[in-house]
Amino acid sequence: MISASANSVAAKTREAVLSVRDLTVSLPAGMERPYAVESISFDLVHGQILCIIGESGSGKSVTANAVMGLLPRAIRVVSGSIRCDGSDLVKASPEALRSLRGRVVSMIFQDPLSALNPLMTVGDQITEVMLAHDEGTAESRRARAIELLKEVGLPDPTLMYHQYPFRLSGGQRQRVMIAMALALEPSILIADEPTTALDVTTQAQILKLIRDIQRRKGMSVMFITHDFGVVAEIADSVIVMEKGHIVEQGSAQQVLKSPSHPYTRRLIAAVPRLTGEDRSLPHADDRETILKVENLTKVYRSGSRFFGTERVVKAVQGVSFDLARGRTLGVVGESGSGKSSLGRLLIKLMNSDGGRILFDGQDIATLTEDAFRPVRPKIQMIFQDPFASLNPRSTIGHILTVGPVSHGVPYEQARKDAQRLLEHVGLDAGAFGRYPHEFSGGQRQRVGIARALMFKPQLLIADEAVSALDVSIQAQILRLLDQIQRETGVSMIFITHDLRVASQICDEIAVMQRGRIVEQGPPSQIFLNPQSDYTRELVAAIPGERPEPGHPA
């Protein structure tokens, strides 16, 4: 049973609007476990926000989809009941379920970029909900849609009504999704990771919007997330799921402050803390500069100058910074800030339009591909997606040795190095002969790190290297990178959108906005005493707890 939280309303509203009892959902044969979720029970209390949190594969999304009756055909509910609006959704006919969807229970999804039909205007997609349930006339539906667009805080609702989704930003599209979900004033809103794909400031706005609307309308919200920061922001009560089971449920206060189950405790411990503490590294006096970037600039051009349709995007504008040997510079920013472009310039995956990149005293910005080739092994990259960055047809051994061998290292030696490095990054040396698909995401990212280290690089560029990983794995990889840096003295540029992650591993942090570095300094400055407005805004938007100022730096 869920205890109502302090801010929930009167006692008479504490009845459950949704009751899940002993729900078991099967997975197709051959999966890692027979059930996606196994005999789970919980109540969604009227007027509350219930967060279901878990890592990938915990069954949290399956639970949400089961309520909506939107499970893929191969995944079936085997037993249990979902009681809502006086009927059991598990036994309901497809037509009965259809009439509930959008009217009594609405849902919003993770990726607002793909959740709207690209061929229909925003207005058509909103009025379609009302049309599907035979509500109102064409005129009243239109008026209601514009009213909804205003309600979710979109600018110029009348214009927005006629707009196609591709013209809208991610945050705006998520607002459209919310408007659509609210069209018929449903009593339950299911939100499946609705802010995961958004920038941190946009995330903060959307969370606030959901919170406001929920309060105003007294809706009940089932909020699926993997982020304890989000839970802390929004939840009244919390369910923690692990591998298809509910391991803990209770009020937000109780679960966050005094978790009882070891898994919850592990999960909370793994959440990157915004430390606001500076890193302490040995050789603090060793300040030799390995990388000096001066006034680096990159401009993207598209369209045609001839036909007057040229578009110019200044991705990187006059960026300058120094990086000392054995140190880590974090580059943080929202999407479109130019942080990834900067990374690609530094490793010369593309050429800059101006400025200098002094690596070990040599300007590599102007080098030709041939002249840069001998330097390339010294600068290595760790990529974001551990699934896409390893060739599925190559063995781990091949992936690790092919680079050094092409740079003239004898195969025998490359093989020995590879096996040593595999053990170093926490994998078995036997991984050498195996293929990427035999490994989990976290293990693959270890392979990616080993691959980069094969060249004994002096500079590692990690582009969102932990963004695709679950928090517990994320924490392990961050520890590994920290350990490697302490042992090998490699310098690192750590590009991320997640300020909490940056606060864990960086000596210095550069905040980027629209191609410029707006602020640079140690974590203590960035998080506790930000100098620029933009940094302040970013830090304020971080979900969850705040570091206490005055903490020893």
Add this chain to the structure above:
Amino acid sequence: MFGYLLNRLWQSIVLLVIVSIIGFAVLNLIPGGPLSQFALTPGMTQEAMDRIAEQMGLNRPLPVQYLDWAWRLVQGDWGTSYRDGQPVLNVIGRHVFATLLLMGTSTAISIAIGTWIGIRGATHRYSLFDYTVTVGAMIALSIPTFWFGLVGIYIFSLKLGWLPAGNMYTIGDGSALNYLRHLIMPSVVLSLVNVAIWSRYMRTATLDVINQDFVKTARAKGLTERRVLMKHVVGNALIPMITLAGMQLPGLLGGALVTETVFTWPGMGRLFLDSLGYNDYPVVMGLLMFSAILVLIGNLIADLVVAAVDPRTRLD
């Protein structure tokens, strides 16, 4: 929009020039040449041959001949058929209707049936229906068109006597019904392969769309399954198919060549083969240019239609 059209037009012209140069060169590389038809005439002397060559302008260097031909083409003079002395455009004009009739009917059949099979195959994936049409498509793709044509003639004309074995109409009977009876077999045979191709592509395109988030959104809104399919899935799945339709035009022209021969259909395909046999180079070159223009126009229309239906590619 205007800039885009101008750009496309410019590209098309360059392509046509390349096609014409290749076509012209290949034709003149073939042993024989236009004079070989006279060489077999009894009593023909070398002098007489040279005189004919002189008259026809065939003794000039190839590039000169090409430029002369191209210049006249631009002015609307596509040359004169060696075979019957008629202007090439007239000769082609007499055969265009037959080919367009056959191609149009067959395209309509392929798209209608192929789209339906593709969608049903995707929504009922791994069902008996899906397996049956998959196997059927494989068979249709692996057996040559002329075989279907011959078997069709054997069964429906010779054995059952339901349909005529060839030609576009019975001489003396120009009724629509008569045309229709002649049209059925060639267009169905020509459609077999295209239905197979079209339905496979449509199935893939539908499967791509059916798993997208916005389809789930549509279901979550409480739309009926029918509306989800027709409005959200099919609309999006058809967009890549429009481009495909533009690209299939050359294939259809090639298929028509075989089908027209089997059914003695008086279209451009048969004209092409006959003209080639007679070394009637002006007609062959004319047909080459004509189909190249047809293909370019087809692709241009496809791109413009995509731009019209897909707001993301709308040109402004």
